[in-house]
Structures are given as structure tokens and as C-alpha cells.
Amino acid sequence: MARLAHITLVVRDYDEALAFYVGKLGFNLVEDTDQPEQDKRWVVIRPPGAGPHTTTILLARAATPEQVARVGDQAGGRVAFFLSTDDFERDHARFTAAGVTWVRPPVDQPYGRVAMFADLYGNLWDLIGPAPVGASAG
Known part of the structure; x- marks a missing residue:
């Protein structure tokens, strides 16, 4: 059986990305291994509470002009990432307090409660929680 192991998020700097994703969003650092022969690090994070078989995010430092141009524009201005939560109000309040x-x-949609945020580079994310009790499935 195949599964999606990692997705890549192109970042300007490993440490500033970790400060945002781990420090502000509460993601877990899975691995941070220096690869001096390639002048890079293997930096992997995952959302809090995610299990060991969850798709993780590989933070990849932009190293070429083409990659630098993609920082903050992973999806051409569309929402690039969808972060699911079991408690929308808790996580929305925690993210707000973190800046x-x-x-x-937040708006209620048939599929759940959703709000859009920008990461430190401008990539768009949706925070999605369960549909409020009594919400119509449309």
C-alpha cells in the first residue's frame, strides 16, 4: 500500500520556519539532521497530535533563484495547505494569541468551520474543524 510520506514546503531559512511552525503553530519537530555535504538540513515537522504514519512536512531551504521565487507562493495564491483540527475554537484562539x-x-461551511491564515511567508492555509452541531450538509 502506498501513502504520501512527506510534502515539501520551500522556506527562506530553516530556523525562522521552525520558529513559526513549531513555536507559533505548535507543530512537532520530527527530525533536524545536518547534511554538510549538500549544505542543507533534513528538517521534518508534523502537526501536533498527528500519528507516526501521518504525512509530514519537509522544510526545504530555497537554494536557487527559482526556488527563492517560490517562497510564499507554493500554490500560486491559492490555499496550499489544509490543517484539520478536532477543536476549531481552541486552535483558532491559540493561533490568534500566537500572532x-x-x-x-471563521465561517461555517457544510464540511466544517474554516478560517484562512497566512504563514510567515504568505502561503495560505485553511484551519478546518468539525461542522457545528446542527449545521446543514447542504
């Missing part, structure tokens, strides 16, 4: 920039306020 996360909200692009769209």
Missing part, C-alpha cells in the same frame, strides 16, 4: 495573520475570519 497568526488571519486572511479570512
